[in-house]
Amino acid sequence: MKTIDLKNLTITSAHEAMQRGDFTPSELVETYLAVIAEKNPSLNAVLGVFDNAREQARVADEAFQNGIATLLTGIPYIVKDNILVQGEIASAGSQILRNYHAGYDATVIEKLRHAGAVVIGRANMDEFAMGSSTENSSYGRTKHPLDLDRVPGGSSGGSAAILAAEGALFTLGTDTGGSIRQPAAFCGLVGLYPTYGSVSRYGAIAMGSSLDQIGPFTKNVTDAEIIYKTIAGYDTRDAQSVATIPEQVPFSRVIGVPWHILNLPGIDESVKENFKQSIEKLQQQGYTIRDIELPHAHLGLAVYYIIMPAEVSTNLSRMDGIRFGARDAAENLLDTYMNSRAHGFGPETRRRVLLGTYVLSAGYYDAYYNKALKVRGLIREDYDKVFASGVDIILTPTTPTTAFIAGEKSDPLSMYMADIFTVGANLAHVPGISIPSGNDEKGLPFGIQALARPFHEDHLFTLGKDFEKPLA
Amino acid sequence: MNIQDIEKLAVLARVGLTDTEKEKMAQEFESILGYIDQLNTVDTTHATAWNGTVINHTKTDEVQSNSSEHELIMQALPDQVDGFLKVPKILS
Numbered sequence: 388m389k390t391i392d393l394k395n396l397t398i399t400s401a402h403e404a405m406q407r408g409d410f411t412p413s414e415l416v417e418t419y420l421a422v423i424a425e426k427n428p429s430l431n432a433v434l435g436v437f438d439n440a441r442e443q444a445r446v447a448d449e450a451f452q453n454g455i456a457t458l459l460t461g462i463p464y465i466v467k468d469n470i471l472v473q474g475e476i477a478s479a480g481s482q483i484l485r486n487y488h489a490g491y492d493a494t495v496i497e498k499l500r501h502a503g504a505v506v507i508g509r510a511n512m513d514e515f516a517m518g519s520s521t522e523n524s525s526y527g528r529t530k531h532p533l534d535l536d537r538v539p540g541g542s543s544g545g546s547a548a549i550l551a552a553e554g555a556l557f558t559l560g561t562d563t564g565g566s567i568r569q570p571a572a573f574c575g576l577v578g579l580y581p582t583y584g585s586v587s588r589y590g591a592i593a594m595g596s597s598l599d600q601i602g603p604f605t606k607n608v609t610d611a612e613i614i615y616k617t618i619a620g621y622d623t624r625d626a627q628s629v630a631t632i633p634e635q636v637p638f639s640r641v642i643g644v645p646w647h648i649l650n651l652p653g654i655d656e657s658v659k660e661n662f663k664q665s666i667e668k669l670q671q672q673g674y675t676i677r678d679i680e681l682p683h684a685h686l687g688l689a690v691y692y693i694i695m696p697a698e699v700s701t702n703l704s705r706m707d708g709i710r711f712g713a714r715d716a717a718e719n720l721l722d723t724y725m726n727s728r729a730h731g732f733g734p735e736t737r738r739r740v741l742l743g744t745y746v747l748s749a750g751y752y753d754a755y756y757n758k759a760l761k762v763r764g765l766i767r768e769d770y771d772k773v774f775a776s777g778v779d780i781i782l783t784p785t786t787p788t789t790a791f792i793a794g795e796k797s798d799p800l801s802m803y804m805a806d807i808f809t810v811g812a813n814l815a816h817v818p819g820i821s822i823p824s825g826n827d828e829k830g831l832p833f834g835i836q837a838l839a840r841p842f843h844e845d846h847l848f849t850l851g852k853d854f855e856k857p858l859a
Numbered sequence: 860m861n862i863q864d865i866e867k868l869a870v871l872a873r874v875g876l877t878d879t880e881k882e883k884m885a886q887e888f889e890s891i892l893g894y895i896d897q898l899n900t901v902d903t904t905h906a907t908a909w910n911g912t913v914i915n916h917t918k919t920d921e922v923q924s925n926s927s928e929h930e931l932i933m934q935a936l937p938d939q940v941d942g943f944l945k946v947p948k949i950l951s
Contacts, residue, residue, distance in 0.1 A: 744871050763908075
C-alpha cells in the first residue's frame with residue numbers, strides 16, 4: 388500500500404496530492420483505517436468504523452477521475468457519537484442508545500457529504516456529553532495518545548484522541564461548556580466552538596439547547612476555517628439558527644487579557660508561564676495587549692451548572708425506553724421509565740438529570756434557574772462591554788492544567804473546574820478557538836483560547852494563523 | 860439534601876436509584892449546591908434574565924407522507940404489535 392505522510396497532511400495539501408494523483412481517496416481512507424485498526428485497541432477512541440467508508444471513497448475517486456473534485460472531496464473524517472449519520476449507530480456514549488440507528492443525517496453531515504468528504508466512523512465521548520475527560524463513557528474511557536494513563540479531555544475525547552493519533556484528517560465534536568476546546572488543548576489540536584446559532588444543531592443529540600454547538604477539531608487553523616465555512620449556515624430545522632450575520636468589525640489586533648481570572652485557584656504555574664510566553668510571542672507579532680476585566684467570569688461555572696443540568700433534564704426526558712432506545716421491561720409504565728433510565732444512564736448522567744430537575748422544581752426555580760439566567764445576562768454584558776471598548780480578542784489559557792491522570796478527579800466538582808476558562812463563551816454566545824501553544828516538560832500539550840465577537844470567527848482564524856507562524 | 864429529597868427528585872425525574880446511589884447522590888448534591896450557592900452573593904435586582912437571543916419560530920402543521928421515515932421509526936420501536944408501539948399498561 389502507498390505510504391502517505393499523514394503527520395504533515397493538511398486538507399489543502401491532501402487535495403493537491405489527490406489532484407496530482409500522488410494517491411487516491413481510497414488509498415487515503417485505507418491508510419486511516421489501518422491507523423485506526425492499529426491504534427484504537429489501546430486508545431479506545433473510535434466506537435465504530437462505518438461499513439460504507441470504502442464505498443464513499445470510491446465515489447470520491449471517480450470525482451477526481453472526472454475532474455469534478457472540490458477541496459473536501461475524499462477527505463476522511465470521524466464524528467462524535469452524538470452526531471447523527473443516517474443508518475449508523477449514534478449512542479451518545481450511552482447504553483440507553485446502544486442500538487439506536489440514526490434515521491437521518493445531521494445538517495452538518497449533509498453539508499459535508501455534499502462537499503465530498505468521507506465520514507469513516509464515530510468517536511467515543513462522555514455519556515451525553517457530560518464530562519471533561521471521556522471517563523464517563525459507558526464504553527470505557529479513551530486514552531491520551533501521548534500517555535495512556537492520562538485523559539484526552541472531554542466530552543469530545545474520542546474525536547480529539549483519534550485525530551491526534553492521525554486516524555483522520557479532521558473530526559467533529561460538540562461543545563456545550565468547553566467539550567471541543569478543552570480536549571483540543573489537551574491533545575495539541577485546534578478546536579473551534581462556533582458562535583451559537585452559526586452551525587445547525589439539527590441531528591446533534593441535544594444536551595444544553597442554549598449552549599450546544601457542533602464544531603471541528605483540526606491539526607491547523609486553516610483546516611478549522613475550511614470546515615467551519617462548510618458546516619456553518621442558516622438552517623430552518625434549528626430554531627435558533629441565525630439567518631443574518633451582523634456587520635463585521637475590522638480586526639485591529641487588540642487582545643484583552645483578564646489577568647484577574649488567572650489568579651483563581653487551581654491553575655498550574657506551568658500553564659500561566661506558557662500563557663505569558665504566548666502573549667509575548669503575539670506582542671512580537673504586532674498585537675497590542677490590554678488588561679481587561681470580566682467581573683462576573685468567576686461565577687460562570689456556577690451559572691453553567693444550573694442552566695446546563697436544567698436543559699439536560701428536559702432534553703433527556705425523551706430517553707424513556709418507550710419509542711426508541713433500550714427498554715427495561717416492567718409491569719407498569721412508571722417502573723418502565725425508572726428502570727430504563729436507571730440502567731441506561733450512567734452515574735454522571737443521572738446526577739445531572741436530578742440536579743436539573745431540582746433547580747427547575749417548584750420552590751427552587753426562582754432561587755436557582757432564574758437567578759442563573761440573570762447572572763448569565765451579566766456575564767454576557769461583561770463580554771459586550773469589552774468588545775465595545777475596542778478589544779477584538781479575549782485571550783486566556785484554554786484549561787487550568789495539562790492532561791490529567793485518569794481517575795484523579797473522582798469528585799464531580801473537581802472535574803467541573805476543568806471548564807473554568809471555557810464556559811464563558813457558551814454562556815455569552817461568543818465563538819472560541821483553542822490553539823496549541825507548546826508542550827510541558829512531560830511533553831503534554833498546552834492550549835491558548837481566543838474569544839471574539841459573535842460571528843467574528845475570521846478574527847479567531849487571523850489570530851490563529853499568526854500565532855502558528857514561527858517568529859521571524 | 861437528605862435521602863427523602865433525593866427519592867422525590869428521582870421519581871420526578873423518572874430515574875431509578877439504589878439505596879447506595881441515593882446516599883452518594885445526597886452527599887454529592889450537598890457539595891455541588893454548596894458551590895452554586897455563591898450566586899447568592901450577586902446583586903441581580905437590576906439584571907435581566909438572558910438565555911440567548913431566543914427567537915420563537917412556529918410552523919404550520921402540514922401533513923406529509925414520508926414512508927421511509929415511517930420505516931425507520933418502526934425499526935426503532937423496542938416492542939411492537941401489528942405496526943403499533945406496545946407499551947406497559949398505564950392504568951392498573
